[in-house]
Amino acid sequence: MASEHRLQFRHAVDDDWPEIFAADARAFGSDAPRDDALKANERGRIANEDVVIARDPALPGEPLVGQAMYYRLAMSVPGGARLDFPGLTWVSVAATHRRRGILRELLTRLRAKWHAEGHPIAALWASEGTIYGRFGFGPALFADDVRIDDRQEMRIPAPKQSQVRYATADQFIQVAPALYERWADVHPGVMLRDELWWEDYLLDDRPSARPFTTGDRQYLLHPDGYATYHLDSTAPGLPAARIEEVVAATDEAHTELWRVLSSLDLVVTTTGTLPVGDPLRFKLVDLRGVKVVDHYDTLWVAILDVPGALRARTYARDLDTTLVVDDPVGEAGGSYRLHIADGTATVTEGPGGTGEIACAITDLGSLYFGGVDARSLAAAGRVRASSPELLTAFADVWRTAAHPATGVDF
Structure with a gap:
């Protein structure tokens, strides 16, 4: 050998x-x-x-x-x-x-x-769940693959005049990048797309590149969002729809786009992927109209620089404590005073504040976008707090105004 x-x-x-x-x-x-x-x-x-x-x-x-x-x-x-x-x-x-x-x-x-x-951070989409924890990455965001078997009705009545319309690929690309940027403003974790990434998105829909079982991509536009999907008519019976992407900068856009997607004519089954926290099922008359068929991790995050990473985001409540981080694979480990006031973090080396929170660098990566609850990690023995009250406060600081999402699979 x-x-x-x-x-x-x-x-x-x-x-x-x-x-x-x-x-x-x-x-x-x-x-x-x-x-x-x-x-x-x-x-x-x-x-x-x-x-x-x-x-x-x-x-x-x-x-x-x-x-x-x-x-x-x-x-x-x-x-x-x-x-x-x-x-x-x-x-x-x-x-x-x-x-x-x-x-x-x-x-x-x-x-x-x-x-x-x-x-301050690195990220990846992991092909296997047991590899990248050894290199400092923790699972941070999650998604559900879902299936809709029947036409669904929204609880909110339809507007007198729908703002959703079909568009061509040329019409879509003229407005989609700006709508995507607005979506990223709302949802943390969204990877931004430059011109080459949008080119890749369009190249991916050519007949030579997409799966042979799908038809042309369909584009839906709303003033505050868009959706894309494919129809598959190759299997026996009625066609199936595969929702590729739903980008909505407002709740109204999300509702109206899904109003169309969940009730497509002559479609027997509609499938798609929802970020964990997506409110679709609560917008339907039938809560069980959306069936989860798979749940999995998407984005994994590695914290490379604790002060730099923690200063980059905002927080949901004040906190002043000592954060002890174990980093066996890098140089980010140590003891830090974490002081959060008015949503902004000040991070300095050395102990300070009230009580102590301890975790591995992988678990800090899992917490970073608000997609993992620190209390769940504590129950698994991965976060340790000097008091139950401190653990509750530490869990609360990571909450985000809107659920995190990803947007790009790389």
């Missing part, structure tokens, strides 16, 4: 990309090759210096045996501020080279780069 020191780790160069694309497709089971347009879009969103690869010089051709990289992204945090962060992605190790420390070396190198660049 080759030892770890024989492996070569370095940043990518242009000539590495054919193998990078092949390794990604192999690792994640892609059965549809990327065409030139998709490859060009990906290359525009990921710089060579943000990619670390591993090659094995002991084998013929020095094959690529591991890779990890990141998108340079921004997201909304509680309070509405935008925070730049590295979005870890395309992580894989060849099945021929497991248990050689490749993944740890790849992520150690990327974390050192993020630390040098001064990023």
Whole structure:
């Protein structure tokens, strides 16, 4: 067996990309090759210096045996501020080279780069639930896959004149980015889309790129939001609808868009994904009209700089305590005085305040967007408070005005 020191780790160069694309497709089971347009879009969103690869010089051709990289992204945090962060992605190790420390070396190198660049947090969508806690990431946001089997009626009567209309792709792209930005203002955790990300969104709907079972994307517009979906008419019987995205900057837009989506003509089943906390089921006459078929984690967050991360967002109540953070994989551990007043956090090194809260860096990442309750973590032995009252206060500070969401799967 080759030892770890024989492996070569370095940043990518242009000539590495054919193998990078092949390794990604192999690792994640892609059965549809990327065409030139998709490859060009990906290359525009990921710089060579943000990619670390591993090659094995002991084998013929020095094959690529591991890779990890990141998108340079921004997201909304509680309070509405935008925070730049590295979005870890395309992580894989060849099945021929497991248990050689490749993944740890790849992520150690990327974390050192993020630390040098001064990023307070990093994030990813995890393909497996047991890997990334070892590298400081905690599950922070969650979603439900849902199914609607019958036409549903809203509790709120329909307006005399609907503001929802169908649009073409060209009409959609003229207004969707601004509506998406407004949605990010309301919901923390939303990843922002630049021009290349919107291009990727549109490229993904070409017949050559989308699943063969779906028809053209349908676009619904409202002055305060939009929705997109596909119809699948290939199965026997009536068609099914797959809701792709619902973006609503107001409750009214959310209601009116779902009024249409939950009662599509001649559709036997409608499926989609809702962020945990979405109020759809409470807007229906039949509370059971929305059935949850799967519940899973979406965004995982790593806190790289405790003071920097905590200062970036706002909070729901005042608090003054000592926060003790254990970080076995990075340099963010230590004891901090966490003083929150009027929604703003002041974080200084060293103890102070009343009582003490202790947790691992992964659990702080889970709490960051308000999608996880500190009392649940305490019940699991992952958050420790010096008093029940302090635990309640600590749980309350993370509450957000609107439920968190994500918006981009990377």
